[in-house]
Every structure is written in C-alpha cells, then in structure tokens.
Amino acid sequence: MTPRPLEPLIDESEEWSAVHWWRLELRSLDEAENTQFTLAQLGPKEAWSTEWGGRPTGASCLRTLSYVVSLTAPAVAAFAMGRAQAFGDHLPFALAGILVLISLIVTLQGEWSLYRRPRSIAASVVRKIAIVHIVPAVVVVVVGLMGEHQHPGQLLWLLPSVVDALVHVWQLFRRPGGQDGPRNPLDNLTLSVAEIAPEVAERIVQRRNVAIRMLHERGRIDADTAERAIATGLGHLALVMAPEACSNFYPPSAWERQPQ
Incomplete structure (x- = not known):
C-alpha cells in the first residue's frame, strides 16, 4: 500500500504525547x-484503532x-450430528466431515x-482454540460411532474430526519454532522487523527520522529527545x-522478567 504522510500527524496537536509516539511508528x-x-498488539487502543484497526484490506x-x-465449523458439525x-x-x-475438513484445512494453513514464520502464541489462546476444536470433534466421533450408519464407508467422514482433534492436542504441547523459537510478543516483533526487505526498512527509517526532526524543528520535542528517538531501531x-x-x-513489567 502507499504509505500515508507523517507530517499531518505532527501538526495534529500542539503537545506530543506518548500515544503520538505509537501513532507515528505505526503509520511509518x-x-x-x-x-x-505485531506492534499494534503492544500499543494503546487510541493508537492502533486509528493507525491500524481502521484500515481493513481484502486479504x-x-x-x-x-x-x-475454522472456529465455528466444528461446532456446527457437532450440533448437526447431535441433533440428528x-x-x-x-x-x-x-x-459433518466436510465442515470439519474445511476447518482442518485452515488449521493446517496456519x-x-x-x-515459515515462527511466532509466539499466548498459552491461554492456544488452550481456548484447542477446546473449541477438540470438544466438537469428540462429540462428532462418539455420536458417529454409536449411531446408526448405512454402510461402513460413512465412518470415513469421521476421519477429519479425529485428525483435527489430534492436531490440536499436539498444539497444546508444542512451541512454535521449537526450542529456539520466539517466546513472547517482543520476540515476535524482532522477528517481524528482521523479515522486512532491507530497502523497505531503510525507506521506513528515513521517513520516520525526517518526521522526528520535524518534531524538533516545530518545538514538539527537545534536541535530546529527538536524538534518542532517531537512535532507536526500526x-x-x-x-x-x-x-x-x-x-x-x-x-x-513483563519485559523485566525476561531472562537476559
């Protein structure tokens, strides 16, 4: 997408606040x-709702x-089997098999x-998603095995539910990226920055630093603050x-608990 200009943000307010720093970087x-x-998840709502959340794309x-x-299809499958x-x-x-298969395809894509791009995921999120998949899968399989079926081939439609449940049980115990993979959102941010093409990264930093110099020239921040800001990494x-x-x-407070 075409990057938005940063200058209008600089002129938006006479006082440069903490939220403005987040908005400036998100826009850059x-x-x-x-x-x-990745950065938007770490920032205040006032920043990401303006600079990221309000710009949905087709993708x-x-x-x-x-x-x-992916989250609703297994539940619909379980409901259909239980109701019947x-x-x-x-x-x-x-x-039921087709619904769970569609959900399974999305899971495997994820x-x-x-x-390809390891990211840390909160354990609580993994548990909630696993429950949403495992419980309906168990319902579909149990009902399918206990209920009447016209021919044995119908039982093959239970296979997607079995695989879906096994995949999510495995997800409960694995860490994305293995032992050396990212452990927290800050690691995710570091990896994401490293994946930016060098020429794009250079262009982003240049635009950002020009905006920081403008902040100093227009009296929004002092020289020491501008120098410290320009010295920060992308x-x-x-x-x-x-x-x-x-x-x-x-x-x-969570950063301070990280092992050094």
Whole structure:
C-alpha cells in the first residue's frame, strides 16, 4: 500500500504525547503490514484503532473470515450430528466431515504459516482454540460411532474430526519454532522487523527520522529527545520513547522478567 504522510500527524496537536509516539511508528510502518500488526498488539487502543484497526484490506477480511469458519465449523458439525441423533434422523456424516475438513484445512494453513514464520502464541489462546476444536470433534466421533450408519464407508467422514482433534492436542504441547523459537510478543516483533526487505526498512527509517526532526524543528520535542528517538531501531521507537502507553497484552513489567 502507499504509505500515508507523517507530517499531518505532527501538526495534529500542539503537545506530543506518548500515544503520538505509537501513532507515528505505526503509520511509518504502512509498507510493512506484518510488523505493523505485531506492534499494534503492544500499543494503546487510541493508537492502533486509528493507525491500524481502521484500515481493513481484502486479504485481512478473507483471513478473518477463514478464522471464523475454522472456529465455528466444528461446532456446527457437532450440533448437526447431535441433533440428528436426538431426533432419530439419519446422521449427516458427509456434512459433518466436510465442515470439519474445511476447518482442518485452515488449521493446517496456519501451521504452515507458523513453520515459515515462527511466532509466539499466548498459552491461554492456544488452550481456548484447542477446546473449541477438540470438544466438537469428540462429540462428532462418539455420536458417529454409536449411531446408526448405512454402510461402513460413512465412518470415513469421521476421519477429519479425529485428525483435527489430534492436531490440536499436539498444539497444546508444542512451541512454535521449537526450542529456539520466539517466546513472547517482543520476540515476535524482532522477528517481524528482521523479515522486512532491507530497502523497505531503510525507506521506513528515513521517513520516520525526517518526521522526528520535524518534531524538533516545530518545538514538539527537545534536541535530546529527538536524538534518542532517531537512535532507536526500526519497530522499537514507541517501545523506547513511550513504554508507559503499552497495552496490557504485554506490559513493560513483563519485559523485566525476561531472562537476559
């Protein structure tokens, strides 16, 4: 996408606040959407809702839709099987199998993305997603085995539920990227920055530093602050200049507990 100009943000307010540092960096990362998204999770709502959350793209909408389908399809499959069993109807093996298969494809796609670009995922998120998949899978398999089926081939439609459950049980015990993989959101940010093409990274830093110099020239920040800001690495401007504005997703108090 075409990066938005940074100057309008500089002229937006007479006082330069902590949130403005986050907004400046998020806007400067328009050419690096993966890094922008990763950083947005660490920033205050006032920053990401303006600089990232309000700009959905076709790809992001499709990705969100696929996640929604992945989370809801197993539950719909379990409901269809349970309802048919309760009312004495023929069990919809094919429907349940297709729904779970679609969900499984999205899950495996996500695993492939994690294999290519390892990222840390909160354990609580992994547990919730696993429950949403494992419980419906167990329902589908149990109902399918206990219910009536016209021919043995119908039982093959239970296979996607078995595989889906096994994949999510495995996810509960594995860490993306292995033992040397990212452990927290700060590691995710570091990896994301490293994945930016060098010429794009250089262009982002240049635009960002020009904006910082403008801040000094227009009296929004002093010379020492400008010098410290320019010295920060790509993707870490807001974390260094305004850590107090971090979200509760991974607050500064958690940084201090990291092993050095």
